[in-house]
Amino acid sequence: MTTRYHQLDSLRGIAALTVVFNHYSQIAPMEWMRHAPWRLFTEGHSAVILFFTLSGFALTLQITGESKPGFAEFVVKRVCRIYIPYLIAVLAAYAAYGALYRSGLSWTGPWVNQAWHADIDRHDLLSHIYFLLPFDNSTLDPVLWSLIYEMRISLIFPIIVVAVFAMPLWLSVALSAALSLAVSGYYHHASRTLMDASLQGEWIPTIHYISMFVLGTLIARYRDAISSKLGTYSSRSLFGALMICIAVYGLVGAVNPHLVSNDVLRSFADDWVILPAVTCILVLAISLKPFAAVLAARPLVFLGKISFSLYLLHCIVLLGVLHYFGEAYQRMSLVVAAVLILPVSIAGYYAVEKPSIRLGRYLTRRKQRDRATLGVRSMASKYLFDKGK
Structure with missing residues (x-):
């Protein structure tokens, strides 16, 4: 059975929440x-x-598990797991755009007006549905760009x-870096930035x-050796290292512009x-x-459980609510969107994510049975062979 690290689910949930906060910070009144x-x-x-x-970590455990x-x-x-929720999000975004968009919003700033603008049409919808082919994915639901790369890499x-x-470890690192x-x-x-x-x-x-993804694979491969090595250090030292890494993780985008002036180089240097x-x-x-105990708290684990839906759907809710209220009730619209994002994400998890996961299991059930039967036959053959010696 594949080991499940629930604390890593919590990390995913916290990360998804920071994406929500990031998109709030793109709106003019929230730029602080x-x-x-x-x-x-x-x-x-x-x-x-x-x-x-x-x-990379989780999929490696899945691929190399029992x-x-x-x-x-x-x-x-x-x-x-990826495309079906993605497709539902695309259709929901297009429906919300068609129902709620009237014109640009003067008070929100450029991000909102770039995501939903007057020129979005059926061609954009079809481009999103094609998914893996290159297309402008900064519209409708601006988080979708990462899923394109997630799916491409998943296929190989x-x-x-x-x-x-x-x-060997050094070769994997060197090749990835190169x-x-x-x-x-x-x-x-x-002369183009990574983003x-x-x-x-x-x-x-x-x-x-x-x-x-390779980094995640390496951590999964050497996780026991890493844990053993870190066990020789005091909790205080490890906690200090954690604080430094969290600071780097969260503040690099604010510091790097002062250190690297070239936009293209900085887009890679950040990573x-x-x-x-x-x-x-x-x-x-x-x-x-x-640290693992804190992350194992039930609210954080639940946040991790719905993190994919939170990531996929929050922009649709935010953009939809802002356009529903339009130029009026500006700050109220931000509050209403914040109130709705979590319930909509929970609904998306139960109504779309879980059925998609079940469908994947159903479609591969025969292969799983065949593999289990083959395993039983191999064990039986080995037993009879050993008995006959």
Whole structure:
């Protein structure tokens, strides 16, 4: 049976909540949230890197666990897990846009008016439905760009796991770093930032984001050795390291603009600085018992359970409510959206996520039975062979 680290679910939930706060901070009356110390709770891009790393960790445990899925089985489950909720979110966003959008909102600032604008049409809807092909995914539901890369990498992830497990640690790290550097060189030559390319769903950033999944795979592979090594340090030292990493994770976006002037280089440098911080946070969530105990609190675990729906749906709620109220009741609309986001996310989890997961299990049930039958036959053959010796 695959080990379940509930504290990592909590990390995912906290990260999803910071994405919500990040999008609130993009609205003109809430821009104060971008400044320290509040910035620590609104670093949405760091949260996406954490999502990718957590996915690498969790999927590696799934692939290498006792009930190892076949390649086709793994892909079917990932398509059901990611694409079906994604598709429902796209359709919901388009329906909300069609029903509520009238014109731009003068008081909200550029982010809201870039996400929902007058030129969104059926072509944009079809582009979103095609999903994996490059398209402008900064509209309708602006968080969807990360799911494109999540799905692309998921389709080849078993191959990545096999490759990482076949390599020594240093080679996996060196190869991932080299590929990320190559991508940064390409976009430096093209004078385009990583986020600009990602919001267009371009293929090349996939290579860069693979490094985050590889990091998760490495943590999963060496988790016992890491925990054993960290056990030789005092809790006070580990807690200090955790605080430093959380500060780096949350404040890098505020500090790096003062250190790196080139926008393209900074878009990659942010990720290169965040990745070690994410590594530290992840391994300490596994190894530092007081930290794991805090994360195991039931409200945080539940937040982790609904984190995917929270991530997928909060922009639709926020943008829909803002356009419903329009130019009137500006601050009230922000409060109403905040009140609705959590119930809508809970409803999305039970109405869409769980059925999608069950569908994935149903579609692969025959393969699971065949694999279980083959396992029983192998055990029986081994028993008869040993008995006949």
